[in-house]
Amino acid sequence: MSALMQEPATGIEPVEKSAGGAGFFLTLLKDRKAAAIGLGILVFFVLLAIVSPYISPYSATSQSCAVFAPPSARHWLGCDDGGIDMLSELMQGGRISLVVGFAATLVAMIIGGGVGIISGYFGGWVDITLMRITDYLLVIPDLVFAMVIADIWGPSLFHVIMVIGILEWTGTARVIRAQVMSVKERVYVKRLRALGAGHTRIIARHILPQVGPLLIANTVLTIAIAIYLETALAFLNLEDPTVTTWGTILEHAFERAAVSSGAWWAIVPDGICIALVCVGCFLLGQAIEDALNPRLKIAHLSLTRWKIRTLAGRGADAT
Amino acid sequence: MSEARASVSRVGEPATGGATQPDAAATDTPGASGVPLLEVTNLVTHYPVRRGLGQAAIRRPRRWVHAVDGVSFSLSRGEMMALVGESGCGKTSTVQTILGMVKPTGGAVRLNGTDIANLPERRMRPLRRVVQMIYQDPYESLDPRFRVRQTVEEPMVVHGIGGSRAERQRLTVQALEQAGLRPAEMYLDRYPHELSGGQRQRVAIATALVLGPQLLLADEPVSMLDVSVRAGVLALLDSLRRDAEMGILMITHDLSTAAHFADKIAVMYLGRIVEEGTASEVVRNPQHPYTKALLSVVPKRDPREALAPQILTGETPDPVDVPAGCRFNPRCPVAVERCRTEDPALRMVAGHLTACHLA
């Protein structure tokens, strides 16, 4: 009453490499134009920020031309109220703005990712407590809260980073929590529990890699919000006035009546830079999110249809 | 309720000192001591039914799912037992309790004589090496981001065995080959999605084998696989219990598979074993009306062998409201008055155990 014939383990064929990890992003960039454009914009600004000290034509802190001098061959984007070259100032400001955006996002992702993973993985009262805190932060108006905190702590770049970080983790925490809750129900996680594997190991080796791409998508989206929020805080004079960021440039130009003087070059290029970085982040982040969401791939919602074709060169009777 | 097995002393009562022995005893080979590998006695596992806030507010009494309600059986090394029944009969809960993933409400689970049912997690951990589980869906039970090598090595890392990297590699290769994946080197660096269903299930089995377990719990190990490879995986389990002397407890809903590969079959209904015996006894000489009905509806391969199906109406009732008397009486085609009031105990009928007044 037994069968003792083995299934010989033959017939294994070379298979194309998986689309996990780096492959996921490569196919993403290939498939979605928006992702490539977004990444292009971001890479451009990051590279510019890195090389700006070597290529910026003038000093970003000392006078090099007349007050509100219009754009010219020597000063492409003109000068501001202190006679400082706008292009050099923009490059310098971009450096700081990006650092603030990235640092604040890092803080937000560590808190948001951590809260999301712990909440989703452990569930129960841990989840309830953490999610109530998240809910409170979620309903507080960002800007008002940031103004209050920045005012209490005093204006400083570090404070701005922390304030933005503390404000922007909530959405990420919610999204990550939902994903973790579904991953932890997967059989292989249960198998590892039954094996005796600890929580740290399961989270670090099995859950984090699964929510990784989602975390990256959220990171990119949060960078945009962080830079936007930084600009807003600077504009409201809640940032260290001695530091040059895209936000303080705007604020300065506004305060020194650049608009009424007709010096559009002190405001418009700066605004375009902020907008471009934000759009770049949104394009890339949205594309990653869409690629991760299988519901957007449902075929029957497609407008194209299957086709009746003649059998050209396929099948047994071909050629 | 829990005295179902009291009237029969089929298995010699274990030494009373068994439960107080140190844990180390459980990992030792029992040798000729006569203690079975696994002994489940009057196992009861109830889950609370979730109450809504409103129901809790009006203090509606908590209700319980009687998932496992007094199950007893034993399994020796080198033996394969099939736990058969419809969904909701408690077979999965039984296995989850044995695995220590669910704490039982009552009863004992003895592994080589040591009661593991109520051990704290810290003391349970070393014992997890002895009991390993194989899951139904090989597409779900392997981490899609882990290569075969990492998947099979992981249990060793978790339990801190295998010392060096080279030693772990040797044990990994050995486990893969034991699971029928030869040459193992061909599989080490593959991802699960690069393997067929049968190969994945073999990798899952290798992850269990790498710790050198004595007891394998297999939850529908082939039901998600293609018909053409099922026999191979079952033959592998068969060889593990013959050659490696493992005890295997297999959950299945497929009576044909159970009849072909298991030594013993236990038929479960609503949290109880209603019939238990050697595979051929249960299949060829069923005594319980539920077993008879189940066997009658198994489709035969030969179209000429027309079925005379004895189709029961409805489905297994909700294990929250267990019927009074014999649990099977509302669906039983031959129930009499006594069945509605008196709960039958398992007793020896025609050479094996049956819980039916009329057998």
Added chain:
Amino acid sequence: MSGLLEVEDLHVWFEPPHAAPVHAVQGVSFELRPGERFGLVGESGCGKTTTILALMGLLPPNASLAGQVRLDGTNILAGGEDSVRPYRWKDIAMVFQGAMNALNPVKRVGWQIAEPMAFHGVAEGKAALKRAGELLELVGIPARSAQRYPHEFSGGMRQRASIAMALACEPRILLADEPTTALDVMVQAQILELLTRLSAELGLSVILVTHDLPVVAQTCSRAAVMYAGEIAEIGPMDALYHNPRHPYTRLLFAATPDLYGDDVVSSIPGSPPRLDRELTGCPFRPRCDVPMDRCADVHPRLLQVGAGHLAACLRAEERADKLAEVR
């Protein structure tokens, strides 16, 4: 021909982005007679589900289709989606794989059964709901259960409800894709009995797609065994079991344990070929237990090996040739 539905040289191929086209169905031909229960058997990925989805034109946009599907002699696929749509659900209906878990949880079951009637102009409003109740009675559920929600139904009842849904527009052909796979044996028996009864009482033709040979053996009178997108063997169920002429059919039966059988159950080595490349010779050759040299080069055609019994195997071909010589 006596076929209600005639499938001739059906091909389906998919063109996924960044990958070679997958030729899922490669020249499938069969006919379905009125009131017949016909089985389509094979391993996963052999093209059986794609075949029946193609019969209803339910394919994703990257699919291409060639061949004919004739209902009462009319090629319903001739004009693509537009020409199949009128037949869908009214003439050919389907119980999808996992349909029992695909009911809308927030709509009453009766409403969900009545919905396709309105789509297809069969009945509307009160009349449709009344008809939904009758359909539920027909599949063995009390008509008043039409007022209930899917979560109040057990698995078997949900599967019955999805069969009732398929019967809403009184189709002549019912396609059932693995209708019992996720069900317990007892519920499986109940559903198979229901399908048998419906085909007998309503004269419904049923195509039962499953990987489970015994289920087909006990339910269908004829069956086709599919392998690598082709029909390997087709014929009366009795002939397939007692006189299989394709090694795959024989090995598939041998891999299926029988409750009282004492024979050794053995698996078929290897796995089915990939369908995204051209196959030369017999697709089953690498797994065959009686391969010949010729099998590597010659693609076997389906040949008559008995009354209504065809097999695509060079060995069967040889025997057929010899028989012809003797005659």
